[in-house]
Amino acid sequence: MNLDTRLDGRPRLDRRFPATLMAWRNLSRNRLRSTLAALGIVIGVFAIATLGVFGNVLQLSATDSLGDLGTQVVVSPNPEAGVETLTSRDLQEISRATAGKGTAVPLYTDRAVVTGPGTRTGASLYGTADPRPLFEADRGTIPASHRQGALVGSEVATRLGVGVGGVVEVDGTRYRVLAVLAESEGISPVSPDNAVVLPERAFGADGYDQVVIEARSGEAATDVARTLDTRLNVRTERVVVFEFGRILEQIGEFFALLNGFLLGLGAVSLLVAGVSIFNVMLMSTAERRGEIGVLRAVGVQKRDVLRTLLVEAALLGLVGGAVGAVLSVLTVFALWWATPIELAVVLVARNAGAVLVAFGFGVVVSLLSGLYPAWKAASERPAEALRG
Numbered sequence: 001m002n003l004d005t006r007l008d009g010r011p012r013l014d015r016r017f018p019a020t021l022m023a024w025r026n027l028s029r030n031r032l033r034s035t036l037a038a039l040g041i042v043i044g045v046f047a048i049a050t051l052g053v054f055g056n057v058l059q060l061s062a063t064d065s066l067g068d069l070g071t072q073v074v075v076s077p078n079p080e081a082g083v084e085t086l087t088s089r090d091l092q093e094i095s096r097a098t099a100g101k102g103t104a105v106p107l108y109t110d111r112a113v114v115t116g117p118g119t120r121t122g123a124s125l126y127g128t129a130d131p132r133p134l135f136e137a138d139r140g141t142i143p144a145s146h147r148q149g150a151l152v153g154s155e156v157a158t159r160l161g162v163g164v165g166g167v168v169e170v171d172g173t174r175y176r177v178l179a180v181l182a183e184s185e186g187i188s189p190v191s192p193d194n195a196v197v198l199p200e201r202a203f204g205a206d207g208y209d210q211v212v213i214e215a216r217s218g219e220a221a222t223d224v225a226r227t228l229d230t231r232l233n234v235r236t237e238r239v240v241v242f243e244f245g246r247i248l249e250q251i252g253e254f255f256a257l258l259n260g261f262l263l264g265l266g267a268v269s270l271l272v273a274g275v276s277i278f279n280v281m282l283m284s285t286a287e288r289r290g291e292i293g294v295l296r297a298v299g300v301q302k303r304d305v306l307r308t309l310l311v312e313a314a315l316l317g318l319v320g321g322a323v324g325a326v327l328s329v330l331t332v333f334a335l336w337w338a339t340p341i342e343l344a345v346v347l348v349a350r351n352a353g354a355v356l357v358a359f360g361f362g363v364v365v366s367l368l369s370g371l372y373p374a375w376k377a378a379s380e381r382p383a384e385a386l387r388g
Contacts, residue, residue: 024315033283034316040276041320042327044269045362049328052354053346055259057332059252060345071102071218072244073225074189075232076210083238085207090232090239094211097227102215103133107190108203109210114196115169116160123156124195125170127203133214135192140164140179150175151197154183170196189244218245271365278369306374313370314363321362325355 028034075094077083086094091106098104108127113120128134131146142151150168152160157180162168166177181192189212215221225243232239336346 037276037279038316038320038323040272040274041317041362041366042324044267044272044274044365045321045324045358046327046331047265047269048263048267048361049325049355049358050331051262051265052259052358053328053332053351054335055255055262056348056350056354057335057341057345059255059259060348061341071215071221072189073213073215073221073228074210074240074242074244075213075228076240076242077207078237078240081236081238085205085209086211086239087207091208091211093231094213094228097224097231098213098215101220101224102213103130104211104213105130105133106208106211108200108205108208110203112170112196114156114160116162117166119160121156121159123153124191125202126190126195126197127200128197129200131197134188134190134212135197136182137179138182140177142179146197147199147201148175149178149199151179151181151195152177153181153191153193153195155193156196168196170198170202173202218248221245267361274365274369278373309374310367310370313366313374316370317363317366320366321359324362325359328355328358 075086075090077085086106091104094104105128108125110125110127112123112125114123129146130144131151132142132144135142135151137151138154143149150170152162152168157163157177160168162177164177164180167174168177169175175198181195181197184192189210213221213224215224221243222245225241228239229241232241332346332351335341336343
């Protein structure tokens with residue numbers, strides 16, 4: 001092993017062979033052992049990165065599927081308190097609470113048999129004068145003020161075989177179809193797919209069955225829900241104010257727990273890899289005990305030997321971590337290609353962070369695993385090392 005001389009006359013490792021090159025040569029002496037140690041890091045980093053990304057993708061996919069659910073509030077009468085419908089006073093309080101924060105849509109609700117050309121089917125009935133905030137048209141046009149005609153859900157239109165301009169009959173009254181509603185893509189307080197939306201005059205009730213509030217933001221929805229609960233439930237709980245954002249919070253808590261569990265599983269495999277590297281470094285330093293003794297006897301500093309051995313452990317972590325991270329990225333993109341997961345859910349900064357954290361964790365585990373064997377070998381007295 002080449003040496004040069006320090007300014008104080010003591011030898012040190014040749015600058016032409018820095019610690020990284022020497023460490024790489026030492027690992028190359030027993031390629032099988034080094035490969036198996038690095039393989040443990042590969043598996044550990046792959047497990048942490050892949051499970052972390054999978055957890056993020058599941059959470060983001062679930063959140064996206066819920067659409068704008070977090071901005072919706074539903075106010076309905078509380079039958080347990082003897083309240084069957086929402087009064088005009090209730091509607092006034094709801095209008096005041098939502099002013100500037102969202103749109104409140106009063107609804108009549110019911111179930112009925114809807115008849116089409118030669119067939120009939122059951123459907124949910126909604127009565128409202130302002131259907132635009134809650135429904136979207138796939139075909140036809142939703143009127144700004146709903147006073148005549150019917151809006152038919154996609155499933156009902158398919159079962160009845162009707163389209164825009166067709167006629168459906170509900171409770172003996174015929175309505176022309178103004179629009180076929182777009183299919184719902186997430187959870188909603190209303191069920192547009194199996195719905196028929198009629199004008200308010202089709203319902204003979206004195207009060208509304210519920211009010212759906214579309215707030216401008218999740219914070220606005222929370223503020224509206226608190227205000228309504230305070231104003232409408234002064235003495236008794238006359239109405240039920242349900243904020244759908246609570247569902248999102250519960251989902252977020254569930255996925256946080258799931259992600260922690262998955263990352264824990266990956267961390268266990270990485271710790272096992274750390275034990276493997278610890279064993280490899282111990283065996284390597286034991287086999288090279290005489291060589292290290294010679295270096296120390298001719299004056300090579302303790303920190304130079306320590307640095308070289310730590311670089312060996314770091315190289316195992318860097319190579320294993322890089323391979324594990326690349327395999328994780330390839331696996332995630334294979335999942336995207338083979339499943340209906342959206343690419344936008346995969347290409348988020350949080351997923352890149354999970355891969356980088358897994359890679360860094362792998363390198364840190366490798367360094368910690370090699371620290372004690374390196375310190376032990378560098379601290380041994382030259383005379384004892386030469387005796388073997």
